Amino acid sequence: NLIDGGGVNVPEFGLNDMDGNWILEGVGVVPAIEVHHDAKSLLEGRDPQLERAVEELLAAMDADPRSLPERPDPPVKTPQ
Numbered sequence: 001n002l003i004d005g006g007g008v009n010v011p012e013f014g015l016n017d018m019d020g021n022w023i024l025e026g027v028g029v030v031p032a033i034e035v036h037h038d039a040k041s042l043l044e045g046r047d048p049q050l051e052r053a054v055e056e057l058l059a060a061m062d063a064d065p066r067s068l069p070e071r072p073d074p075p076v077k078t079p080q
Helices: 039-043 048-063
Strands: none
Touching: none
């Protein structure tokens, strides 16, 4: 028992799906791009995940460049 009145349970059995694969809790989302976080980079103040994200975005921008639309004429706010 926990101090707040809650409790902790340990699973005693596993479940499988219709194809015979184990159903695992707490697996999370599989990343589209796996980035290695090493202690050296983190100690240097670098963020490998952010650096890779910026690389991917810059590559996407180069592959499909976009431009801003033309600015319209200023609105006429007084009746003529």
